[in-house]
Amino acid sequence: MEPEEQTPETPIEQEEQAPQTPVVQQEPIAEPPVEPDEEAPETPPTPDSEELRIGVFVCHCGTNIGGFVDVPAVVEYVKTLPNVAFARDNLYTCAEDGLTAIRDAIKEHKLNRVIVASCTPRTHAPLFQGVCEEAGLNKYLFEFANIREQCSWVHMKEKEDATRKAKDLIKSSVSKAALLVPQEEMKVDVVPRSLVIGGGVAGLSAALSVARQGFDVHLVEKEGVLGGFTRNLNSLSLGDKSAEDTIKPLIEHVQAHENITVHLNSQVESVSGFIGNFDTTIVTNGSSKEVKVGTIIVATGALEYIPEGLYGYGMYDNVVTLTEFEILCKSGKLPKIKNVAFIQCVGSRGQDKSYCSRICCVISIKNALYITENFAEIMGEEGAERVEVDVSVPEISSRRRRRRRMVSAEGEAAPGPAPTGGPEITIFNRDVTTYGADHEVYYNKAREKRIRFVRYTTDNLPKVTQEGDKLVVNYYHETLKTERKLQADMVVLATPLIAPPDAADLSKKLKIPIGRDGFFLEAHMKLRPIDFATDGIFVCGTARGPADITESVAQGLGTASRAAIPMARGFIQAEAILAQVDPEICTGCGTCEANCPYGAIRLSDDGVAEVLAAACKGCGCCGATCPEKAIQMMNYTDDQLLAQGRSILQGAM
Amino acid sequence: MTEFEPKIVGFLCNWCSYAGADLAGVSRYQYPPEIRIIRVMCSARVDPMIVLTLFKEGADGIMIGGCHIGDCHYISGNYHTEKRAFVIRRLMEKAGLEVDRFRLEWISASEGERFASTVAEFTEKIKELGPSKVMEDSDLASRVGAAVDTSLDFRIRALLGHEVGMIEDGNVYGEKKTEDEMREIIDAAIEDEFRRSLILEITSSKPASAKELSQVTKLPTDRIVEHIATLRQKNLLAVDHIEGMTPYYVALRVGGD
Numbered sequence: 035m036e037p038e039e040q041t042p043e044t045p046i047e048q049e050e051q052a053p054q055t056p057v058v059q060q061e062p063i064a065e066p067p068v069e070p071d072e073e074a075p076e077t078p079p080t081p082d083s084e085e086l087r088i089g090v091f092v093c094h095c096g097t098n099i100g101g102f103v104d105v106p107a108v109v110e111y112v113k114t115l116p117n118v119a120f121a122r123d124n125l126y127t128c129a130e131d132g133l134t135a136i137r138d139a140i141k142e143h144k145l146n147r148v149i150v151a152s153c154t155p156r157t158h159a160p161l162f163q164g165v166c167e168e169a170g171l172n173k174y175l176f177e178f179a180n181i182r183e184q185c186s187w188v189h190m191k192e193k194e195d196a197t198r199k200a201k202d203l204i205k206s207s208v209s210k211a212a213l214l215v216p217q218e219e220m221k222v223d224v225v226p227r228s229l230v231i232g233g234g235v236a237g238l239s240a241a242l243s244v245a246r247q248g249f250d251v252h253l254v255e256k257e258g259v260l261g262g263f264t265r266n267l268n269s270l271s272l273g274d275k276s277a278e279d280t281i282k283p284l285i286e287h288v289q290a291h292e293n294i295t296v297h298l299n300s301q302v303e304s305v306s307g308f309i310g311n312f313d314t315t316i317v318t319n320g321s322s323k324e325v326k327v328g329t330i331i332v333a334t335g336a337l338e339y340i341p342e343g344l345y346g347y348g349m350y351d352n353v354v355t356l357t358e359f360e361i362l363c364k365s366g367k368l369p370k371i372k373n374v375a376f377i378q379c380v381g382s383r384g385q386d387k388s389y390c391s392r393i394c395c396v397i398s399i400k401n402a403l404y405i406t407e408n409f410a411e412i413m414g415e416e417g418a419e420r421v422e423v424d425v426s427v428p429e430i431s432s433r434r435r436r437r438r439r440m441v442s443a444e445g446e447a448a449p450g451p452a453p454t455g456g457p458e459i460t461i462f463n464r465d466v467t468t469y470g471a472d473h474e475v476y477y478n479k480a481r482e483k484r485i486r487f488v489r490y491t492t493d494n495l496p497k498v499t500q501e502g503d504k505l506v507v508n509y510y511h512e513t514l515k516t517e518r519k520l521q522a523d524m525v526v527l528a529t530p531l532i533a534p535p536d537a538a539d540l541s542k543k544l545k546i547p548i549g550r551d552g553f554f555l556e557a558h559m560k561l562r563p564i565d566f567a568t569d570g571i572f573v574c575g576t577a578r579g580p581a582d583i584t585e586s587v588a589q590g591l592g593t594a595s596r597a598a599i600p601m602a603r604g605f606i607q608a609e610a611i612l613a614q615v616d617p618e619i620c621t622g623c624g625t626c627e628a629n630c631p632y633g634a635i636r637l638s639d640d641g642v643a644e645v646l647a648a649a650c651k652g653c654g655c656c657g658a659t660c661p662e663k664a665i666q667m668m669n670y671t672d673d674q675l676l677a678q679g680r681s682i683l684q685g686a687m
Numbered sequence: 688m689t690e691f692e693p694k695i696v697g698f699l700c701n702w703c704s705y706a707g708a709d710l711a712g713v714s715r716y717q718y719p720p721e722i723r724i725i726r727v728m729c730s731a732r733v734d735p736m737i738v739l740t741l742f743k744e745g746a747d748g749i750m751i752g753g754c755h756i757g758d759c760h761y762i763s764g765n766y767h768t769e770k771r772a773f774v775i776r777r778l779m780e781k782a783g784l785e786v787d788r789f790r791l792e793w794i795s796a797s798e799g800e801r802f803a804s805t806v807a808e809f810t811e812k813i814k815e816l817g818p819s820k821v822m823e824d825s826d827l828a829s830r831v832g833a834a835v836d837t838s839l840d841f842r843i844r845a846l847l848g849h850e851v852g853m854i855e856d857g858n859v860y861g862e863k864k865t866e867d868e869m870r871e872i873i874d875a876a877i878e879d880e881f882r883r884s885l886i887l888e889i890t891s892s893k894p895a896s897a898k899e900l901s902q903v904t905k906l907p908t909d910r911i912v913e914h915i916a917t918l919r920q921k922n923l924l925a926v927d928h929i930e931g932m933t934p935y936y937v938a939l940r941v942g943g944d
């Protein structure tokens with residue numbers, strides 16, 4: 035009876051088969067509840083007094099569950115559980131016939147609670163909840179039992195134990211389902227206006243796209259100009275124009291758009307409220323302005339890591355970072371150089387920061403090619419006067435420092451007689467990360483142009499010293515297994531992008547998390563890469579981690595469309611997993627207020643705690659500490675959790 | 688003799704450890720089957736009362752899984768969880784329950800393998816410890832009951848609820864000292880409240896004298912007398928009868944079931 039050929043063995047295959055139905059790809063709770071289908075009939079709340087009629091649908095998931103759990107035996111067992119009015123198995127519950135079976139059974143057997151025992155609620159709860167709603171059952175009367183990821187797939191050699199566990203898990207869900215109550219999702223109006231923080235390419239693209247969709251935008255940039263980090267750059271990888279010319283049209287469109295108000299030299303001072311209704315204060319040169327917005331896009335970018343003390347940086351004049359190198363090129367102040375060494379992964383991948391900054395390999399190659407392609411120009415310039423080069427990157431006031439450099443054919447920085455022949459460029463690397471097809475071609479081009487790639491390992495880091503007036507890179511040749519020396523006129527260090535120091539401040543103001551590496555942390559790495567867990571706030575560009583301009587712009591456009599969803603709809607429905615205060619028990623001690631990470635619970639004027647439904651994320655932190663136990667979490671009440679725990683302790687037969 | 692099959696409950700937060708458990712499944716990492724998982728939104732949702740109540744009702748092991756510190760989906764939830772775990776462990780100690788029966792683990796959504804190995808290790812540990820004796824040993828049961836009551840005490844919960852705030856505001860002056868100070872304050876409060884809860888627990892089933900209470904609670908009589916005074920003041924304890932010169936006390940349950 036088991037159709038082997040159509041039985042997917044891996045979740046990937048299964049995912050491909052299942053969606054004959056509109057599978058909701060987002061996460062269950064994760065998805066800000068803005069897209070439930072409007073045609074769904076209003077759910078009649080189930081009266082408390084009504085007799086409990088629980089329906090349980092146990093899924094084979096092909097052989098994914100059925101192969102390791104005795105599903106028919108589980109179904110027979112489930113039928114004996116209290117309040118279970120109906121139980122059956124399905125080959126694929128998420129396929130159209132499986133969903134129809136749920137719909138039909140709800141009507142036919144007058145089910146008022148539904149449990150699906152199958153995969154994981156993290157991916158499939160919205161689908162089944164939707165089916166319940168179609169059949170007129172409030173979606174909060176649905177409960178999941180995870181018998182695939184947390185049972186059949188992890189106990190593949192113990193069918194008996196796995197079967198017993200599946201029974202237990204369903205029993206636990208049945209005991210919770212008996213205590214579920216229908217919930218109304220609250221409708222909250224959304225202000226059709228966005229706040230975009232940061233005027234780099236990501237923020238600019240986001241602002242323009244939101245504005246073009248017809249919404250107002252307030253763009254806040256802390257510097258006096260738009261353009262962000264890209265303003266420091268000389269050329270762009272894979273681009274034929276200078277960095278400045280490339281982004282110029284974007285800046286102009288933003289400045290010209292009637293829906294966009296640009297606030298330069300400005301900062302967001304405070305933010306309160308929640309999706310649809312954020313109250314923000316923008317401070318410009320000491321004077322502040324209140325702006326009410328519905329959504330917020332964070333595009334505050336990143337800075338370059340300063341490799342103080344690494345590879346002679348700060349010690350020798352001609353050891354510079356990639357950004358400094360680009361500024362020198364851009365301002366035409368590059369000394370005459372023939373031998374150039376790039377060192378990759380400086381301060382990244384474990385040297386200080388743990389991560390790989392992704393884009394620096396391509397950037398080094400870009401600059402190496404720039405030298406090669408403009409060599410005549412670079413070497414041709416005459417003149418031996420001293421120039422002052424201000425290589426401070428405008429964003430980083432703390433690192434402003436001035437360097438003096440000899441620009442001279444005979445000078446210190448570019449010593450020796452005017453060289454003949456082409457440049458000698460070496461890129462010292464640990465691995466070359468030129469991801470993507472175009473960048474791979476770029477890498478090949480560099481090889482064609484005779485740029486040398488020399489590998490080093492962390493056991494043998496290259497050392498930069500000065501011998502006489504020349505920079506020397508001492509390195510260990512991995513293939514030849516010998517120590518070698520390379521003379522260089524300039525050493526360029528590829529350092530990672532790092533989160534700006536004030537990101538932590540913004541994190542507190544907006545109540546958005548920062549990940550381990552200091553960048554803003556998205557709600558879900560795979561499924562919600564540009565959302566924050568806090569509804570209505572989105573992130574794009576290098577604020578969320580190293581990215582090039584193409585990626586930053588794509589993310590910027592992405593956030594614009596994410597932000598537009600609730601604004602176009604005009605209202606949001608707040609997920610009803612909320613804290614609920616019993617005003618009779620609450621003594622107004624304020625402990626909950628001190629615990630809520632979202633400012634979603636506060637003491638009202640009459641000294642009783644009140645929950646701001648649209649802001650509450652349902653974490654339950656307040657409830658677990660309320661000294662009076664005046665708070666319950668809807669859908670995760672103490673009683674429900676205890677009932678689950680108790681039923682587990684009793685165990686299945 | 689059948690092999691001991693421990694009853695292990697795992698409370699996992701939706702965003703990290705539950706996802707980690709899912710990943711263990713997707714990657715087919717095999718682990719021992721005893722654990723039963725209950726999904727919660729955040730590890731901070733797990734009230735110490737719930738953990739202790741399940742211990743009281745015979746759980747052999749309980750694990751809470753949350754996001755790594757700094758990665759909490761709810762920004763700071765797991766920070767609170769950590770504080771609560773401290774109280775859970777302290778109360779287990781006081782009740783005479785092996786602290787190793789409880790585990791708090793940070794497991795991210797990408798740590799499927801770590802989830803599997805953690806569960807394997809924890810299950811092994813619980814098997815070593817053997818079955819919980821709560822259901823057979825009535826003394827132990829009343830001590831664990833007292834632990835549950837303590838976890839519901841206003842003072843403990845209020846202190847716990849404000850701990851993070853107090854430490855953070857104290858940051859400027861050196862976090863460590865303040866954190867230790869807070870621990871001390873909470874520790875002392877737990878000690879007092881646990882003893883009082885225990886007195887109430889014991890006297891709720893059968894009247895007892897100060898001397899008997901001192902024997903069971905292993906506290907000097909004068910401390911017991913102090914606690915009795917406090918409890919009487921709060922109207923939680925009353926004299927049941929007097930035998931000779933010795934008063935016997937009984938717990939007054941307010942609004943109990």
Ligand SMILES: Cc1cc2nc3c(=O)[nH]c(=O)nc-3n(C[C@H](O)[C@H](O)[C@H](O)COP(=O)(O)OP(=O)(O)OC[C@H]3O[C@@H](n4cnc5c(N)ncnc54)[C@H](O)[C@@H]3O)c2cc1C
Nearest residue numbers: 232234235236256262263270271334335336575576582583
């Ligand atoms: C040396 C180097 C070379 C590069 N070369 C290339 C290349 O060739 N090709 C390519 O595609 N990419 C390149 N990049 C990457 C590119 O610079 C980034 O992808 C791009 O700048 C990211 O844009 P963004 O808008 O996310 O951030 P940013 O450009 O950093 O802009 C962020 C903006 O936000 C503002 N801001 C920050 N904090 C606040 C705040 N609290 N309030 C208000 N405003 C704030 C900043 O002032 C800034 O204007 C290079 C990067 C480096 C370091």
Ligand code: SF4
Nearest residue numbers: 620621623624626660
């Ligand atoms: S913690 Fe509990 S008692 Fe205190 S104010 Fe909040 S709801 Fe009321």
Ligand code: SF4
Nearest residue numbers: 630650651653654656
């Ligand atoms: S559950 Fe409580 S702590 Fe969590 S967001 Fe809601 S009000 Fe705040």
